[in-house]
Amino acid sequence: MLGQIRASLNDMTPAERRAAETILGNPQATIGWSLADAARFSGVSEPSIIRFCRRLGFDGYSDFRLKFAQAVALIRQDDQALAEAADDPVKASILDNCNRAIAAINDLALDIDSAAVARAVDILLKSRRVDIYGHGGSGFLAGEGQHRLAHLGIASVAYSDPALQMFSALALAPGDTIIALSFSGVTTHLMPNLEIARNAGAKIISLTPTGSPIARMADVNIAINAYRQKKGAGFLPSERVSMYVMFDALIGLISAQKGSAAT
Structure with missing residues (x-):
């Protein structure tokens, strides 16, 4: 149910x-x-x-x-x-993390919006420049995203520092794109910089929960809904794997499109 x-x-x-x-x-x-x-x-x-x-x-x-x-x-x-x-507490802990990661991927599969993903791929393929914004844990994926896009020949820079995000946003123009990564959808440091980028004419693609403030700022949102509610100070989001899986899917689709265009 x-x-x-x-x-x-x-x-x-x-x-x-x-x-x-x-x-x-x-x-x-x-x-x-x-x-x-x-x-x-x-x-x-x-x-x-x-x-x-x-x-x-x-x-x-x-x-x-x-x-x-x-x-x-x-x-x-x-x-x-x-x-x-689970008599072994170490094994029990690992299994708990595995189960939460599996549940997050199942959530991701249920939330797939093919049209939104296709629009995101089209925007990225047409972009002159792609900057990736993430804060905290999402910043690690932003850095990986930079390398993955560069490997495909797409000019990209990752920013996890809010001040550098602001400088990046001020330099953007029509034809540029931001990928905004936010597992919660309410990253306060991110939203003002997205507003600057939007006013500059840049496109925004977000990977964040549906209906969240950051999703509403984006031209295209790809739903990452595993983070439903913070569980406490010790919360470790194994569910973040869903964002990595979706980013992998984006890279794969972009790669396939570029390969088709080259043949």
Whole structure:
């Protein structure tokens, strides 16, 4: 059932999606929520919660919550079986990270928007210059992206420092493109620099959660929705692998297009 919710994300209204993201981020708590609780925690109206439930094929919130509780119970059984089988705490930790990475890739597959990816590839192939912005952990992928694009003959520079991003954005012009990487979609250091680039006439391609502030600033957004809610100070996003997989796919498609053009 969680897979059904994820598969429907791109078809939902913004309010329905906020409800879905809240529920996906809090599956255990959702079981005990009333309709009013679900609306309050999601920041939407009660009718929006009802519409969310009906979009998924349920009669209403009560019907949804009953079926959702049954689905979560099955997940609990799987988790308990894994925990009981993992006498080795090191192995258990590794398996937990593997499972979260696998779930993130499954989410990515459910969120594929072929038209958006095709538009991004077309923009990148026509770009005079491609600058890649990432901050924190996303900065590592930005650096790798620079090397991958350079290997394909596309002029590219990666910037993970906000001040250097600003200088880059000020130098952009129509015909240039930014790839903005943000696992959360709300990277505060990134947004002002994207605004500068947009005002300069540059195109923006983002890899970030659907409906996030950074996604709304982009000409094309490629959905990376694995990061649903920060889990605490010790949160280690194994789910970041989904962004790497999508970037690999972009590079592969660009390479194929350039190869076809050369023959």
